[in-house]
Amino acid sequence: MTVISEPLSPPRRTASEPRDIGGIIKLVAVSIIALVIVSPLIVLVVGSLKADRFQILADMGTFRAFWVENPTLQNFRDMWVFSGALPFGRYLLNSLVILFCTVIGGVFLNSMAAFVLAWGRLPGRAVILAALVALYIVPQESIVLPLLTIINRIGLSDSFAAQILPFMASPLYIFLIYQFFIQIPRDIYDAATVDGAGPFRIYWSVFLPISLPVLATVAILLGIETWNQYLWPLMVTQTDYARPISVGIASFFGTGTVYWNNAMAASVMMMIPVLIFYLAFQRWFVSSFISSAVKG
């Protein structure tokens, strides 16, 4: 999973060596391309600090899109309302609650199931595993409507549970962790059974502590997926009670005039949690996406 992290370690030779003019040109070129690519995000952050939507639109076509004369945090203050037309404080908290429950629950449920499938003694494990791999191909988009009828029938519509329970356990993540578990040397499992530990003890105190990389991968992928959910919460939430921030931001577009200042501040708030995790675990983020790809 960490295949690409190692070769990407900072190269010894740097552009500061005098003979490497080509290197400097390359560095400048890459910097310019990177700046162009990231500029929409800069425009977003700068825009969220502007006084109102007229200012944002007036500046948008000029270089002032990258500059703000009198930065204000008013747009962010406007967000901290928990009732009213667009209670963004509430949406953000809802998203965080859904995120933490889904990721923590998902990591434990998927890893427990993967442990039993990899090292358990229950009969029929190979069949279950094959069924899970087959189910993995079903796209979320093609099951959301029947899922909505099921959720309505069991009385979970417009709830947090409706946004957490269906996405905690996932064939893909069980399979990812399973592939990690089966590579763990048998001696480790044997040593634990000799001590008389039951399956849960072995899973909890032997396997979990040495599986941090794959658990982090699952947490990151599941976290991003949960944070960005849109179609499902759009259908399952009818009130502000459990509505996540993604649907809240999208509702800016429903009306005739879009309050770009508020929409941009809300967007920045939606990005901040992801950015914090990204900065802290950048290397793991990238390798997570790779492993999801290679195994998929």
Place this chain on the structure above:
Amino acid sequence: MSTETLTAGRHRRAPLWGGRFQELGMLLPSLALIAAFLLLPFLSSFRIALTNERLIPRPVPARFVGLDNFQKVLTDHDFWQALWNVARFTVMVLPVQCGFALAIALLLNQKLPFRNFFRGLFFLPAITSMVVVCVIWATLFQYPTGPFNQILGVVSFGMAQPIDWLGDPAWSMPAIVLLSAWQAYGFQMIVYLAGLQGISDSLYEAASLDGANRWQKFWHVTMPSLRQTHVFVLIITTIQAFKLFTQVNILTQGGPRGTTETLVHYMFSAGFVNQRLGLASAVAIILFFIVLAVSLVQRLVVRDRK
């Protein structure tokens, strides 16, 4: 996974029933959730597609209508337009997104200071939520004074009229393509980076000995070595493209004049907005078989190679 690894836990000492119950307790929660919220809805979509069920049940019970829904869908002009649009989107987004991803990967695969930093920067759009991307790009596409129209004016020396990117039937899909590619290329980029790093240096050295220039090395060493990566990237991007929904639902609602209507948006309108669950399920099943077919193509190509 060989049978060896699958039965890794077998023939240990005397099986403890307590242990088996524990195992059951560890496995069941996941299986129950997957059965209830993935398998059951998947199977029931096949049943619902054969009925005239509504999202909010009517007093009259739903009726079995055979293949009526499929017939309705397949004779609906809007459905074919949605399918055509998604195909159009795929054909446009594939070269833009994958080409750009490959170009950046090639750039980052060279000796370069701060390479990890740049890789982190180039990956930023990929962790940006599509809803946020819509907020940003809607302002970039502003008519008539947004940055894209300003650039257009400068490049054409003021000759070109400003374009209503999201509101003009001719430009709505290219605009959606552009913002989608910007958001998603980071993923293909890191896949290509991993692929590039798997190419042995000795291949390039051999090519150098044969007197190959950089361009020849790219076409005769890099590209053939990336064949597997290309297949994977194209398949994944195609599957993603067929699920196009969020940006279209937020920015254009399928308009103008149906030019950005997509399969998932068509399904969403039929099933959720118009409550016609049977009809929408038929579309969902068609979408599933398209995704399945594309994945099978991948399996075949990859197996072929091995």
